[in-house]
Amino acid sequence: MPSSSSHEAGAGKLNRKRRPLLLLASLLLVAVVAGVAAGAVRARRSRQTAAVHGVLRASCSSTLYPDLCYSSFAGQPSLLAAVTDQKDVVHGAISLSKSSVHHIFSTVQKIRASRGGKLTERERCALHDCLEMFDETLEELGEADADLNSYDRGASSRALARHAADLKTLLSAAITNQDTCLDGFSHDSAERRLRDEIREAITHVSHMCSNALALVTNMTDGDISSRLEVEQMAASGGVHRKLLEVAQEEAVYGVDEEGFPTWMSAADRRLLQQSTVTPNVVVAADGSGDFKTVSAAVAAAPSGSSKRYVIRIKAGTYRENVDVPKSKTNIMFVGDGRGSTVITGSRNVVDGSTTFNSATVAVVGGGFLARDLTFQNTAGPSKHQAVALRVGSDLSAFYQCNIVAYQDTLYVHSLRQFFRDCYIAGTVDFIFGNAAVVLQNCNLQARKPNPGQKNMVTAQGREDPNQNTGISIQGCTISGASDLSSSTRTFLGRPWKKYSRTVVMQSTITSVIDPAGWFEWSGSFALDTLTYREYQNTGAGAGTSGRVNWKGYKVITSASEAQQYTVGNFIGGSGWLGATGFPFKSGL
Numbered sequence: 001m002p003s004s005s006s007h008e009a010g011a012g013k014l015n016r017k018r019r020p021l022l023l024l025a026s027l028l029l030v031a032v033v034a035g036v037a038a039g040a041v042r043a044r045r046s047r048q049t050a051a052v053h054g055v056l057r058a059s060c061s062s063t064l065y066p067d068l069c070y071s072s073f074a075g076q077p078s079l080l081a082a083v084t085d086q087k088d089v090v091h092g093a094i095s096l097s098k099s100s101v102h103h104i105f106s107t108v109q110k111i112r113a114s115r116g117g118k119l120t121e122r123e124r125c126a127l128h129d130c131l132e133m134f135d136e137t138l139e140e141l142g143e144a145d146a147d148l149n150s151y152d153r154g155a156s157s158r159a160l161a162r163h164a165a166d167l168k169t170l171l172s173a174a175i176t177n178q179d180t181c182l183d184g185f186s187h188d189s190a191e192r193r194l195r196d197e198i199r200e201a202i203t204h205v206s207h208m209c210s211n212a213l214a215l216v217t218n219m220t221d222g223d224i225s226s227r228l229e230v231e232q233m234a235a236s237g238g239v240h241r242k243l244l245e246v247a248q249e250e251a252v253y254g255v256d257e258e259g260f261p262t263w264m265s266a267a268d269r270r271l272l273q274q275s276t277v278t279p280n281v282v283v284a285a286d287g288s289g290d291f292k293t294v295s296a297a298v299a300a301a302p303s304g305s306s307k308r309y310v311i312r313i314k315a316g317t318y319r320e321n322v323d324v325p326k327s328k329t330n331i332m333f334v335g336d337g338r339g340s341t342v343i344t345g346s347r348n349v350v351d352g353s354t355t356f357n358s359a360t361v362a363v364v365g366g367g368f369l370a371r372d373l374t375f376q377n378t379a380g381p382s383k384h385q386a387v388a389l390r391v392g393s394d395l396s397a398f399y400q401c402n403i404v405a406y407q408d409t410l411y412v413h414s415l416r417q418f419f420r421d422c423y424i425a426g427t428v429d430f431i432f433g434n435a436a437v438v439l440q441n442c443n444l445q446a447r448k449p450n451p452g453q454k455n456m457v458t459a460q461g462r463e464d465p466n467q468n469t470g471i472s473i474q475g476c477t478i479s480g481a482s483d484l485s486s487s488t489r490t491f492l493g494r495p496w497k498k499y500s501r502t503v504v505m506q507s508t509i510t511s512v513i514d515p516a517g518w519f520e521w522s523g524s525f526a527l528d529t530l531t532y533r534e535y536q537n538t539g540a541g542a543g544t545s546g547r548v549n550w551k552g553y554k555v556i557t558s559a560s561e562a563q564q565y566t567v568g569n570f571i572g573g574s575g576w577l578g579a580t581g582f583p584f585k586s587g588l
Contacts, residue, residue, distance in 0.1 A: 056080070059089040062218035063211040064464070072096050072208065086219050087151065093212040094145045097174070098138060100205045105134040107201055111194075121352040123194055126184030129356045130198075133177035136326060136364070136392070137209075140177075144170040144212075157227040164220035165468070169394065169436065171213040172467040173414040176434040178206040179463050179497070180413070184354040206463075213466045277334055279312035289314060294322045294333075294343060303327040313373060315340035321347060321360055324393070328365040335373025338402045338423070344376040348383035355408055359390035366415075368393040370401055377405035381427055381450045387411045391435065398422055405430070406447060412437045412471065425481055429459035431471060432496060438472045446490045446512055448483040455484075456519060458493030460500040470501030470531070478504075478541070480512035491519040495526035495552075505535035505562055513541035518548050528552055535562040 060069035072093075073080050079092040112119070112127045119127070144167050151163045181202055185195030282289035283297045289312075291297040297311045308330050315336040322343060324331055335341030345360035347353045360377050368391075379386035388405040394415035402423045403410050409426030412433035419439045424431060427449035431439070446455040457478060460471045471493075480490065490512050493502045518532055530552035534544060544555045556562045 055083055055085060056089060059086050059215055059218070060211070063214040064466075065207045065211055068204075068207055069093065069211045069215075086215070087148065087153075090148060090212065090215045090219060091145065093208070093215050094141055094148070097205065097208040097212050098141050098145075100201075100208050101134050101137050101141070104198065104201045104205055105131065105138075108134070108198060111197065120190070122187060122349075122354060123185075123191055125352070125354045125357050126181075126191065126194075129184045129354055130181035130202075133181045137174045137177045137205075139326065140170040140174045141209075141212075144174075144216075148216075153223050155227075157224055157231055160220060160224045160227055164216070164224060167216045167220065168213065168466070168468040169415055171209055171216060172434070172436075172464070172469050173392070174209040175206055175213065175464050175467060176414045176461070176469075178202050178209070179434070179461065180356055184356055187349060187354075210464050210466070213464065217466045277310050277312075277332070279310040279334065281310075282312045282314060283318075284314040285316040285318060293320055294318050295320055298322060298324055298328060298331065301328050301331055303329075305330050308332055308369075310334060313341045313343075317342045317344060319344055321345045322362070324361075324363040324365045324368060326364045326366075330367040331365060332368070333370040333373060335371070337372050338374050338400055341373040342376055343373065344378055346377060346379045346383075346386070348377070348379035348386035350383045351379075355385040355387060355411070356390065356413075358385060358408075359387040359411060361388070362390040363393045363396060366394045366396075368396040369398075371399040372401070374402035374404065376402070377409070379406070381406040381448070381453070383407075391417050391433075393417070406449070408432055414469075427455050428453055429456045429494070429496070431457060432459040432461065434461035434463070434467070434469045434497070435471075436469045438474060439476055440474050442473075442476045444473070444476055444478045445481040446479075446484055446488075447481045448485060449488060453488075454519065455488060455490035456494050457491070458502050459496040459521075460493065460502045461497040462499040462501050463497040465499050465529075467499070470503065473502070473504045474506055476504075476507045477510075478507060478513060478539075479510040484512065489514050492517050493532065494519045494521045495530045495532075496521060498526045498529050499531070500526055501531040503531075503533040503535070503556075503562075504537060505533070505556070507537050507542075508539040509537050509541040511540035515541075515543070515546035516548050517544070517546075518550070518553060526552070533562075 056070060056073055060066045063069045073083070073089075073096070076092075076096065079095060082088055083092065108127055108130050112124070112131075115123075147163060147166050147170070151167075152159070155163075182195055182199060185191040281291060281297050281300070283291045283294050285292055291300070294311070294313055297313075301309050301311070304327060306329070310332045312334045313336070318341075320343065343361055347358040347360070349355060349358060358377070358379075361375050375389040377386045377388040383406075385408040386405055388409050389403050390411035390413055392413040392415060396416075397418040397420070400421050401419075402425075404423070404425045406426055407428040407430070409430040410424055410432070412431065412435040414433070414435050417435045417437040419437070419442055422439070422442045423445070424439075424442060425445040425447050427447050430446075431444070444457055446457065449455055458471050458473075460469075462469050478492070484490070491514050492504055492509075493500075517534070520527065527550040530550070532550070532553045533556050534542075534547075535556035547553065547555070
């Protein structure tokens with residue numbers, strides 16, 4: 001029989017053998033627990049990742065380029081991680097668009113620096129135009145992102161509509177800028193080769209901005225519709241609203257009880273209501289004012305002003321090219337009468353300018369107003385594109401102005417614009433661009449073009465179906481100038497871009513307009529995708545029985561359909577135009 005000491009020694013040996021087993025069991029238990037926990041974390045992360053990708057895929061499905069939308073996020077983990085809902089996807093899309101613009105900006109700068117003297121004058125001009133367009137695009141994307149930050153899905157339908165209009169306008173302009181850049185290289189084969197070097201990168205930017213616009217359109221339209229349903233259900237006494245029409249017409253800009261935009265100061269309202277406007281400075285060619293040139297007065301104006309800055313331009317002819325840059329906001333030109341105050345130039349494509357840069361007066365600063373003066377380009381029909389006035393100013397308005405040239409007279413480039421009681425004359429595409437613009441009570445006259453040319457009143461440049469842009473001609477007179485031969489064929493317009501949109505309504509159309517009404521750009525291009533409309537026009541050229549039979553053309557028979565192209569709906573003018581002091585008609 002073993003002794004007790006032997007027993008204890010045996011037990012010690014046994015315990016020493018068990019300790020590794022216990023340690024191993026403990027480690028295995030810890031590993032199992034850790035594995036279960038890690039599995040739970042992985043499962044949770046997997047569910048979160050699946051949810052993020054689900055939101056992203058659902059959002060991207062509403063865009064024109066869904067694969068690009070999805071892949072651009074997939075390559076940016078930080079942006080992807082921030083996605084929780086549709087609004088986050090819009091934020092990310094705008095951020096990615098800005099990155100793309102910065103890239104092409106740098107590329108074009110390098111091309112311009114490396115080619116130096118090898119570039120022609122127009123190539124240098126086109127590259128400069130591109131850099132200007134990229135700079136404006138970055139500002140517009142920045143404004144859109146800031147506006148999105150204040151977008152509250154629980155707000156009223158009017159507030160949501162206001163945000164939607166602003167966002168769509170800014171992103172529509174961003175897309176237009178890319179098209180404008182490429183259009184500057186279209187005049188000869190050497191320029192087209194240079195264009196081909198940057199086309200892919202610029203097209204990428206355009207598609208990125210297009211996706212952001214589609215995302216905004218899908219989100220805001222859904223939010224407004226949902227909110228309107230709630231508001232309609234809450235309305236008492238069986239009161240029914242006109243739903244989206246009301247939201248768009250009355251809410252694009254907040255207005256007070258007097259009909260003025262809420263962002264306008266009381267002093268500005270008083271200024272604009274006065275029959276005579278007291279100027280801040282006076283321009284006089286004879287030296288009797290503060291400045292001898294309009295350009296000098298604009299340069300001296302304050303930058304980023306929230307107050308109206310009035311520049312009176314005394315009677316005289318001012319031979320200069322005037323630029324109102326984006327930094328010069330809320331400027332107003334007041335002439336001594338359209339027949340007395342004339343700003344004139346002669347830049348043109350044949351002599352080396354781009355169409356964009358040929359403008360006698362170019363306005364980009366927001367809130368620009370002009371009245372009682374003439375904008376003119378005297379280059380003549382043989383110099384091809386030669387712009388009298390280019391406008392890329394949001395919420396800009398022109399009253400009792402003459403805009404006179406030949407080809408490409410008025411370039412309504414982008415954003416929201418209004419023309420009232422203006423005289424606009426030209427030949428080929430003499431009102432063109434991709435703004436959201438209404439021309440009301442204007443006199444539109446076709447002039448004598450070069451032999452063999454046809455006149456086109458409009459050439460609208462809507463490139464994307466989600467852009468809220470187009471030309472609306474309401475209550476105008478469309479006729480021929482005294483020099484126009486009866487043998488020259490004149491048309492209401494032709495489609496410059498794929499989704500070209502032009503509406504002519506309640507206007508007098510004389511016999512100068514060809515019975516077909518509209519003309520092709522190139523073969524069957526855009527004939528199915530354009531939007532051309534006519535409504536309640538009168539005059540010898542207003543008959544529609546001989547009009548084109550394109551899929552995109554239609555005679556409107558419903559007042560409610562025509563209403564969407566009025567000042568109130570199309571450019572949200574009921575608020576901001578009321579504050580200009582200019583007359584206008586909000587509806588039909």
